[in-house]
Amino acid sequence: MSAAPVLERPAVEPHLDPALAAGEDVRPTGRRLGPGRRRRLAWLLGPAALLALWTLASATGLLDPRILSEPWTVVATAGELLADGRLQENLAISAQRAGLGLFFGIVVGALLALVSGLSRVGEALIDGPVQIKRAIPGLALIPLLILWFGIDETMKVLTITLGVFVPIYLQTHAGLRGIDLRYVELAQTVGLSRTAFIRKVVLPGAMPGFFLGLRFAVTGAWVSLVVVEQINATSGIGYMMELARTYGQTNIIVLGLAVYGILGLLSDGAVRFLERKALSWQRTLAG
Amino acid sequence: MAAHPGGLTAVATNAVSVRNLIRGFGPKGVLNGVDLDIAPGEFVALLGPSGCGKSTLLRALAGLDHDVKGSGVITVPDRVSVVFQDSRLLPWDSVLGNVTLGLREHDAESRARNALAEVGLAGREKSWPHELSGGEQQRVALARSLVREPQLLLADEPFGALDALTRIKMHGLLQDLVALHRPAVLLVTHDVDEAIALADRIVVLDHGRVATVRTVTPDVSTAVDAAGHEALRRDLLADLGVVGTSH
Numbered sequence: 195m196s197a198a199p200v201l202e203r204p205a206v207e208p209h210l211d212p213a214l215a216a217g218e219d220v221r222p223t224g225r226r227l228g229p230g231r232r233r234r235l236a237w238l239l240g241p242a243a244l245l246a247l248w249t250l251a252s253a254t255g256l257l258d259p260r261i262l263s264e265p266w267t268v269v270a271t272a273g274e275l276l277a278d279g280r281l282q283e284n285l286a287i288s289a290q291r292a293g294l295g296l297f298f299g300i301v302v303g304a305l306l307a308l309v310s311g312l313s314r315v316g317e318a319l320i321d322g323p324v325q326i327k328r329a330i331p332g333l334a335l336i337p338l339l340i341l342w343f344g345i346d347e348t349m350k351v352l353t354i355t356l357g358v359f360v361p362i363y364l365q366t367h368a369g370l371r372g373i374d375l376r377y378v379e380l381a382q383t384v385g386l387s388r389t390a391f392i393r394k395v396v397l398p399g400a401m402p403g404f405f406l407g408l409r410f411a412v413t414g415a416w417v418s419l420v421v422v423e424q425i426n427a428t429s430g431i432g433y434m435m436e437l438a439r440t441y442g443q444t445n446i447i448v449l450g451l452a453v454y455g456i457l458g459l460l461s462d463g464a465v466r467f468l469e470r471k472a473l474s475w476q477r478t479l480a481g
Numbered sequence: 482m483a484a485h486p487g488g489l490t491a492v493a494t495n496a497v498s499v500r501n502l503i504r505g506f507g508p509k510g511v512l513n514g515v516d517l518d519i520a521p522g523e524f525v526a527l528l529g530p531s532g533c534g535k536s537t538l539l540r541a542l543a544g545l546d547h548d549v550k551g552s553g554v555i556t557v558p559d560r561v562s563v564v565f566q567d568s569r570l571l572p573w574d575s576v577l578g579n580v581t582l583g584l585r586e587h588d589a590e591s592r593a594r595n596a597l598a599e600v601g602l603a604g605r606e607k608s609w610p611h612e613l614s615g616g617e618q619q620r621v622a623l624a625r626s627l628v629r630e631p632q633l634l635l636a637d638e639p640f641g642a643l644d645a646l647t648r649i650k651m652h653g654l655l656q657d658l659v660a661l662h663r664p665a666v667l668l669v670t671h672d673v674d675e676a677i678a679l680a681d682r683i684v685v686l687d688h689g690r691v692a693t694v695r696t697v698t699p700d701v702s703t704a705v706d707a708a709g710h711e712a713l714r715r716d717l718l719a720d721l722g723v724v725g726t727s728h
C-alpha cells in the first residue's frame with residue numbers, strides 16, 4: 195500500500211507560529227452563553243468564602259462558641275487529637291470502611307449494569323430487584339443487617355456497599371442503554387467480536403453515566419459511613435463525635451464535621467479529576 | 482432462503498449477486514424483487530427518488546437488516562466495508578483508534594497510518610474526531626473502510642453532508658483510492674452528476690425494482706464526449722421523473 199498523500203496539509207499550524215501570534219488580535223465579541231473557560235482551583239472559592247464567614251462571625255462574637263466552636267479552637271483540637279494519635283486512628287478506620295464499601299459497591303453496581311444492559315434475560319432478572327432496593331431507604335436495612343451480621347466491620351461495609359451500588363448501577367445502565375445504535379451497527383460492519391465490542395464501544399459509551407453514578411456513590415458512601423459509625427461503633431470519626439456529644443465537647447463534634455466535609459470535598463474533587471481525564475473526548479458545557 | 486452468507490465466497494464472476502430481493506416494513510413492500518450483479522472492481526451508482534429503498538437495499542447487502550421482513554438471495558464477498566452518510570467515528574477513540582477498529586492483524590497500526598496518509602491526514606492520528614472538520618471526518622471514515630482491503634465497498638450518500646467544493650475534492654480522492662485498491666463499489670447517491678463522474682454503471686431504482694441500468698463510458702464520464710454526457714444526464718433526470726434539463 196503506498197502512502198502518497200492525496201491531499202496536502204500545511205506542516206506548521208499557523209496559530210502556533212510566533213510571528214503570526216504576535217500580531218494584532220481584533221475580533222468581534224459575540225455574546226457567549228456558555229460559562230466560559232474553566233479555571234483551576236476555582237471550586238475552592240465557595241468553601242473558602244464559607245470558612246471566612248465562620249471566622250468573621252466567631253471573631254466578632256456574633257457566634258457563641260457553645261453553639262459552634264471558633265475555627266481556631268477546632269484547629270487546636272485537631273492538633274491535640276493528632277498529637278495523641280486519636281484522630282489518625284479514627285480517620286484510618288473510617289477511611290477503610292468507606293473505601294471498602296465504595297470498592298465493592300462500584301464493582302457490584304458496574305457488573306450488574308453490564309449484565310443487565312447487554313442481555314434481555316439479565317435485564318429481566320436484575321433491573322426489577324434493583325429498582326425495589328432503590329425504593330427502600332438504605333438505613334431501613336440496618337436493623338436487619340445487624341441481626342444477620344452483628345455490629346462488626348462486615349455489617350458496616352455492607353451497609354455502605356448497598357448504598358453505593360444503586361447509583362452506580364442506575365447511571366451506568368442508563369449510559370449503556372443510551373449508546374447510539376449507529377455505533378452498534380458500525381461495530382458490526384467492522385466485524386468486532388463480542389469482547390471487542392464491549393471494550394471498544396460499550397464500556398467507553400457507558401463511561402459518562404458511570405462517572406455520574408460515581409459522584410452520587412461517593413457522597414452516599416460518606417453518608418452511610420456517618421450513620422453506621424454513630425449508631426453502633428467503637429471506633430471511627432462518627433464514634434469520636436458520638437463520644438464527644440456525651441461529654442458536651444462541641445469542638446470535637448465540629449472537628450468531626452470538618453473532617454467529613456474535607457473528605458467529601460476531596461473525594462468529589464478526585465472523582466471530577468478522574469472524570470475529566472477519562473472523558474477528555476467529550477465536548478460539553480463543563481469543559 | 483434468505484441467506485446472507487458471510488462465510489461463502491461469491492460466485493466466481495460476480496462480486497455481488499442479488500436475486501429477487503424483497504424487503505418491507507409492516508404491510509408496505511419497499512423492495513419488490515430487486516436483481517443486481519456487480520463485477521469485481523466495478524463501480525455502480527444507485528440512483529432513485531427519496532424513499533424508494535436505496536438505503537434498504539444497501540443495508541441488506543451490509544447484513545444490517547436483521548429485523549426487516551423479506552426474502553431473496555444475496556451473495557457478497559467476505560470482506561465488505563460500509564461508509565455511512567455520517568462519518569460514524571467513535572467519539573471516545575482517537576482518529577487512529579477509529580481506523581484500526583476491529584483490525585486483528587499485527588501490523589494494523591502501520592496499515593492504519595498508511596491509510597490515513599492516503600486520505601491526506603498524516604499527523605492527525607492522535608486527534609479526537611470532534612477536532613476534525615466534517616470533510617476530514619469523512620476522510621477518516623474512508624480510511625477506516627479501505628484499510629480493510631474490502632472486496633466490496635458500500636457507501637450510502639457518503640458525501641451528502643459535505644459542501645459542493647469538498648464534495649468535488651472527495652470525488653477525486655475516492656476515484657484515486659478505488660483505482661488503488663480495486664474494490665467493487667455500490668454508491669448510493671442523490672446526485673446525478675456524482676453518479677456520472679464516478680460510476681461505470683448507473684442503476685436507477687423505482688417502485689422497489691431496478692427501473693433502468695445505464696453504462697457510463699470514460700469519455701462520457703469525463704465529459705470529453707460533451708454531447709454524450711449531456712444526453713446521459715438528461716436521460717437520468719427523466720428516469721428519476723425530473724422534468725426539464727436544469728438542475
Ligand SMILES: Nc1ncnc2c1ncn2[C@@H]1O[C@H](COP(=O)(O)OP(=O)(O)OP(=O)(O)O)[C@@H](O)[C@H]1O
Nearest residue numbers: 506507511529530531532533534535536537538671
Ligand atoms: N426502520 C424503518 N421502519 C419503517 N419504515 C422504514 C424504515 N426504514 C425505511 N423505511 C421506509 O422504507 C422506505 C425506503 O426507505 P429507504 O431509507 O431505503 O429510502 P431511500 O431510498 O434510502 O431514501 P433517501 O434517498 O431519502 O435516503 C421509506 O418509505 C421509508 O419510510
Ligand SMILES: [Mg+2]
Nearest residue numbers: 535536537637
Ligand atoms: Mg437513504
